[in-house]
Amino acid sequence: MTPNPWWLKGTSIFMALMFLFSLATIASALATPKIVGAYWPGDWSEIAGEYPENGTTEEKEEWKQGETFWNESIGYWEGLVDSGLFEISAGFGFLMTLISAASVPILWSGDRDLGLKLCYFWVSLLMISQVITTIIYYDVGFIPEYSEFDLEEDLNWLYLVEGVSLALSLTQIVICNSCLFASIFVVSARSKVTQNRYDLDSGFHRSEE
Numbered sequence: 001m002t003p004n005p006w007w008l009k010g011t012s013i014f015m016a017l018m019f020l021f022s023l024a025t026i027a028s029a030l031a032t033p034k035i036v037g038a039y040w041p042g043d044w045s046e047i048a049g050e051y052p053e054n055g056t057t058e059e060k061e062e063w064k065q066g067e068t069f070w071n072e073s074i075g076y077w078e079g080l081v082d083s084g085l086f087e088i089s090a091g092f093g094f095l096m097t098l099i100s101a102a103s104v105p106i107l108w109s110g111d112r113d114l115g116l117k118l119c120y121f122w123v124s125l126l127m128i129s130q131v132i133t134t135i136i137y138y139d140v141g142f143i144p145e146y147s148e149f150d151l152e153e154d155l156n157w158l159y160l161v162e163g164v165s166l167a168l169s170l171t172q173i174v175i176c177n178s179c180l181f182a183s184i185f186v187v188s189a190r191s192k193v194t195q196n197r198y199d200l201d202s203g204f205h206r207s208e209e
């Protein structure tokens with residue numbers, strides 16, 4: 001018998017919530033590119049109207065600058081899509097959904113060893129997915145490099161900021177997931193089966209003849 005079965009039942013409720021989180025991860029990864037592709041205008045003229053052929057020089061220049069800015073924004077987004085960021089996120093979300101779904105009834109039924117192994121595996125997948133997707137995101141770029149801002153002289157500074165931000169993001173991922181690992185370890189300790197202290201014969205516990 002486990003002395004504290006509610007630890008496992010509480011963990012099963014937590015994993016049920018993580019099951020919903022995993023489903024949301026899949027939905028977000030699959031839906032975001034489709035929603036953006038459906039509702040974002042594909043051409044600058046859809047936003048600003050046709051090129052002002054009869055406009056002033058200033059109006060023409062502003063239209064061209066806006067078109068350049070928009071095309072670079074679209075290019076940045078297409079870079080994110082082509083990087084495989086969303087597919088990788090959805091793939092990890094699918095695996096996490098399967099594991100969390102399996103862990104809920106196992107933990108609720110009191111199968112401590114298998115249930116906790118699934119929890120450890122789920123957190124491991126979560127951390128790996130976060131590390132990979134974060135690296136991909138920063139590899140594409142923290143922000144678009146807009147030509148109109150003439151960032152050539154500031155690119156080294158921008159790359160330094162991106163590097164520091166990446167390091168901080170990875171550190172945060174490790175710390176947060178370490179807390180989850182620690183929580184599972186506490187559940188493992190609290191739900192451990194109590195061993196009988198008197199399995200071996202002892203002279204101190206023999207009845208007097």
